[in-house]
Amino acid sequence: MSELSSLDNDQPLLVAEGLAKNYGRLAACRDVSFALYPGEVLAIVGESGSGKSTLLQLLSAQLAPSAGHVAYRMRDGVLRDLAELGEAERRFLFRTDWGFVHQDPAQGLRMGVSAGANVGERLMAVGWNHYGRIRDTASTWLERVEIDVGRIDDAPKTYSGGMRQRLQIARNLVTEPRLVFMDEPTGGLDVSVQARLLDLMRNLVSELGLAAIVVTHDLAVARLLSHRVMVMKGGRVIETGLTDQVLDDPREPYTQLLVSSILPP
Amino acid sequence: MNAPTYNFAYLDEQTKRMIRRAILKAIAIPGYQVPFASREMPMPYGWGTGGVQVTAAILGPDDVLKVIDQGSDDTTNAISIRKFFGKTAGVATTTSTTDATVIQTRHRIPEASLHAGQVLVYQVPIPEPLRFLEPRETETRRMHALAEYGLMHVKLYEDIARFGHIATAYAYPVKVNARYVMDPSPTPKFDNPKMDNCAALQLFGAGREKRIYAIPPYTTVVSLDFEDHPFTRYRFNAPCALCGADDSYLDEIVTDDKGGRMFVCSDTDFCEQRQAAGHHGTESAAPHKEKAHV
Numbered sequence: 001m002s003e004l005s006s007l008d009n010d011q012p013l014l015v016a017e018g019l020a021k022n023y024g025r026l027a028a029c030r031d032v033s034f035a036l037y038p039g040e041v042l043a044i045v046g047e048s049g050s051g052k053s054t055l056l057q058l059l060s061a062q063l064a065p066s067a068g069h070v071a072y073r074m075r076d077g078v079l080r081d082l083a084e085l086g087e088a089e090r091r092f093l094f095r096t097d098w099g100f101v102h103q104d105p106a107q108g109l110r111m112g113v114s115a116g117a118n119v120g121e122r123l124m125a126v127g128w129n130h131y132g133r134i135r136d137t138a139s140t141w142l143e144r145v146e147i148d149v150g151r152i153d154d155a156p157k158t159y160s161g162g163m164r165q166r167l168q169i170a171r172n173l174v175t176e177p178r179l180v181f182m183d184e185p186t187g188g189l190d191v192s193v194q195a196r197l198l199d200l201m202r203n204l205v206s207e208l209g210l211a212a213i214v215v216t217h218d219l220a221v222a223r224l225l226s227h228r229v230m231v232m233k234g235g236r237v238i239e240t241g242l243t244d245q246v247l248d249d250p251r252e253p254y255t256q257l258l259v260s261s262i263l264p265p
Numbered sequence: 266m267n268a269p270t271y272n273f274a275y276l277d278e279q280t281k282r283m284i285r286r287a288i289l290k291a292i293a294i295p296g297y298q299v300p301f302a303s304r305e306m307p308m309p310y311g312w313g314t315g316g317v318q319v320t321a322a323i324l325g326p327d328d329v330l331k332v333i334d335q336g337s338d339d340t341t342n343a344i345s346i347r348k349f350f351g352k353t354a355g356v357a358t359t360t361s362t363t364d365a366t367v368i369q370t371r372h373r374i375p376e377a378s379l380h381a382g383q384v385l386v387y388q389v390p391i392p393e394p395l396r397f398l399e400p401r402e403t404e405t406r407r408m409h410a411l412a413e414y415g416l417m418h419v420k421l422y423e424d425i426a427r428f429g430h431i432a433t434a435y436a437y438p439v440k441v442n443a444r445y446v447m448d449p450s451p452t453p454k455f456d457n458p459k460m461d462n463c464a465a466l467q468l469f470g471a472g473r474e475k476r477i478y479a480i481p482p483y484t485t486v487v488s489l490d491f492e493d494h495p496f497t498r499y500r501f502n503a504p505c506a507l508c509g510a511d512d513s514y515l516d517e518i519v520t521d522d523k524g525g526r527m528f529v530c531s532d533t534d535f536c537e538q539r540q541a542a543g544h545h546g547t548e549s550a551a552p553h554k555e556k557a558h559v
Contacts, residue, residue, distance in 0.1 A: 088411045110398075110419070117422045124422065125415025131425055131491040153426045 011073060013038045013179060013211050014059065018068035021054050028054040029235045032068070038178065041205055041212045043226035043243065045219060045258070051235040052215045053183060059213060060100060060181045061090055072179075095122050099172030099180035103187045105164035108171070109156045115142065115167055116152040122175045141170040145200060162193035166200065173204065180205075182214045186221055198224050219262055223247055231255045274321040274354040280304055284322035284477070288468060291479035296441030297409070298392050303475040307349075312342060313371060314472030316388035317349070320369045323384060323468070324350065329357045331365035336373035336514065336531035343371075360534050372435070374456040376513050376535040379465035381482065387450045389471035392478065394438045394448035414446045417489055425494055434499060440487045441480055454488065455498045455514045461486040503528040508539035509546035 012035035019032040029051040036042055044052045057063040059070055061082040070082045075097060082090065094100070102108040109118050119138040120128070128134050139149050145166040156164050165185065172180060185201065186194040202225055205212055214225055222229050222243060229246045231239040231254070239252045250256045272278065280302075287301035306314040324330070330350055334343040338360040346369060347358050359365050362377040369386040379385060395405040398416050408416065417438050424432045437454035441447050449460060450469060460467060460480060467480040480486060488496040501515045506527040513535055515528040530536035 087407075091411060091413065113398075113419060113423055114426050116426055117419045120422055121415055121419050123415075124418040125413060129418070129492050131422065132493050134422065135426075 010037075011077075011079075012036060013040075013073050014213075015071045015079065016059060016068065017071075019055065019058050019065050019070065020067040021051075021058055021063060022066045027235050029058065032058075032237055034230065034237075034240070036179075036211055036213065038211050039209045040228065041210075041214065041226040043222035043229045044213065044215045044232060045217065045222050045229060046232035047217060047258075050232040052217075052232055054235075055232070056181055056183055056213065056215045060094070060098065061085075075178075095125055096175045097177050097179065099169075099177045101165075101168055101172055101180065101182040101185050103184035105156065105161070105168045108168045109164065111157045112155055114153045114155055115147065115159070118156060118167060119171050119174050122171065126175065137174065138170075141174050142167075144204070145170040146196075161189055162197060165189065165197055169201065169204070173208065173210075176208065178211060180210055180212045182212060182216075184216055184218075185214065186216070186218065194221075201225060219247060219258065231258065271353045273326070274324045274350065274356075275307075276304065276318065276321045280318075281322040284318055287477045288319065288322065288479065291468070291477050292466070292481050294445070295480055295484050296445030296447040296478060298476040298478045300475055301477050303472045306472065308345070310473040311390065313346060313369070313388035315470030315474075315477070316369050316371070316386050316472075317346060317470075318472060319386045319468050319470035319477060320346075320350065320367060321354075323386075324354055324356060324367060326354070326356065328366045329359050329364055331359050331362065331368045331534075332370075333368065333373060333375065333532075333534075334371045335516070336375070337533045339533060361538075362532075362534050372451045372453075373514070373531060374452060374459045376530070376532045377538075378459075379463060381464045383465035385463075385465050385467045387452075387467065387469045389448070389450040389469045389474070389476070391436075392448055392469065392471040392474050392476040394436075394446055409445060412444065414440075414489075417446050418491070421489060421491065421494075425491070431490065431494055431496070437496075438489050440489060442484050443487075446489070447478060447480075449486075453499070453514060454496070455500050457486070457488045457496070458498065501528050504546055505530045505536060505539075506546045508536045508544045510536070510539055510544070 014036040017033050019029060021029040032055055044055060046052050058065050071079045072082055073079045116135055116138040119141050120134040123134050123137060139152060142149050142152060147163055147166055156167055159167065186197055198221060216222055226243050229243045230237050233254050239246060239255045246255065247259055250259050283302055287299045291299045304318060306317055308314060332343045332347040334340040337343060350356055351358050362375040367384050371388045393405055395408060395416055398420055399405050421431050435451045435453050436448055437457055439447055439449055439457060449457060462483055462485060464482055466482055469478045490496040501517060503515060504511050505513060505515060507529050510530055513530045513532060516531045517526055517528055519526050
């Protein structure tokens with residue numbers, strides 16, 4: 001029991017060690033190590049082609065690493081290597097304890113079925129078998145992500161870009177995951193919609209105590225959402241630290257360049 | 266002109282062996298879709314090429330064959346397949362459900378209860394119940410392998426959200442032996458309960474899709490549903506105009522262009538047996554007021 005009761009915020013939720021991924025001669029990602037703690041939001045920033053998305057796929061076990069490994073603390077408190085999980089376990093993890101928010105909502109949603117069913121799918125996948133309860137939970141989540149409940153029976157293909165992204169977030173959070181991966185969650189949205197989405201995500205993350213790994217090229221997103229930042233360049237992590245520290249006082253020349261390339265408000 | 270001579274039941278012995286192996290595997294794993302090397306048959310896809318190959322593979326000289334199409338023994342499809350095996354296998358044919366040992370069917374299960382030793386062969390157009398929800402076959406196979414069937418309930422959810430009840434009326438998904446979710450071919454959901462714990466062996470053949478699956482005798486078959494929206498059978502709430510049966514599945518037949526219609530049993534053998542036993546309906550009998558759930 002002492003093992004279980006020690007399951008608190010002192011132990012890392014996700015541990016990456018020496019992660020690397022090669023595509024032939026191209027090293028998309030090399031020697032990445034870090035630990036993520038419960039409730040912590042980590043931003044991975046860098047320019048296009050720096051290996052951010054590859055790293056996210058390695059962390060979420062969608063890609064097998066060329067070297068290194070990723071371990072995740074399961075709900076029973078045991079830290080397990082993702083590569084050793086069976087496919088069934090990995091997929092179960094993916095639709096219960098994890099969320100994955102894609103840049104393009106069409107990848108994360110079923111565009112042809114109603115919003116209610118999109119949110120309810122994960123519930124039905126874990127055995128919910130009561131229409132009324134599934135629908136109530138879906139309505140609650142639509143409200144939480146500020147989608148008019150009157151549109152619960154509309155398919156996301158009739159939704160605007162911002163609504164789709166919010167629906168995708170609701171669909172991921174309905175099973176109360178502990179860790180959410182986000183790949184450019186605000187990409188392709190206009191500025192006011194971005195602001196609203198960021199505000200929503202920040203509230204949800206703090207309300208639910210979610211840990212999140214956010215991949216973004218937008219430093220403003222990193223500043224608003226994350227506690228810690230990792231800066232990537234050419235597949236390597238070149239700088240890491242507290243968000244304010246890295247963004248206000250960057251050490252590496254490349255980070256300085258990134259920060260200085262933002263237009264002053 | 267010399268008529269070509271065929272091997273018994275048209276298919277060559279090697280092909281029949283291959284199909285029998287697929288059938289045995291299908292019986293061993295109830296509800297699992299077994300791939301097989303479907304042959305070209307002398308009929309177009311969609312006319313029962315899968316069912317015909319299964320029938321050809323299991324038919325013996327002593328078998329008595331019955332073929333029905335939407336319950337009827339006397340439609341083009343039923344007659345041509347019955348004649349096909351009459352000619353190529355020389356087996357006895359019948360229209361009586363109880364006398365037949367092999368019944369090939371398109372989209373119905375006979376009303377008369379089946380008995381042990383009988384084989385019901387279904388013609389299946391689309392064997393994959395998840396097809397219209399998940400178009401990737403690689404993905405649906407994985408979902409079957411891992412028994413991830415949440416998606417099937419998404420379809421039922423959509424029905425209720427749109428129509429207020431589960432509006433799927435045919436090809437209603439079932440779970441076989443508490444493991445595989447299966448498409449029972451486009452039979453009306455009225456027939457679903459007949460598949461559960463059935464004494465006869467049920468074989469499903471999809472020719473174009475190259476899949477065979479099976480329900481062995483006395484296997485549990487459960488129609489999927491929600492706790493608060495349970496599975497219901499559906500039939501037109503009317504007596505048969507010919508035999509007066511109040512419990513059989515009915516076809517609606519339009520009789521004129523002024524809205525006239527009559528309801529008759531879709532199972533012709535069942536209807537004829539009842540008429541021979543002295544039951545009569547009234548052709549002018551107006552249908553009961555229609556109810557959604559019976």
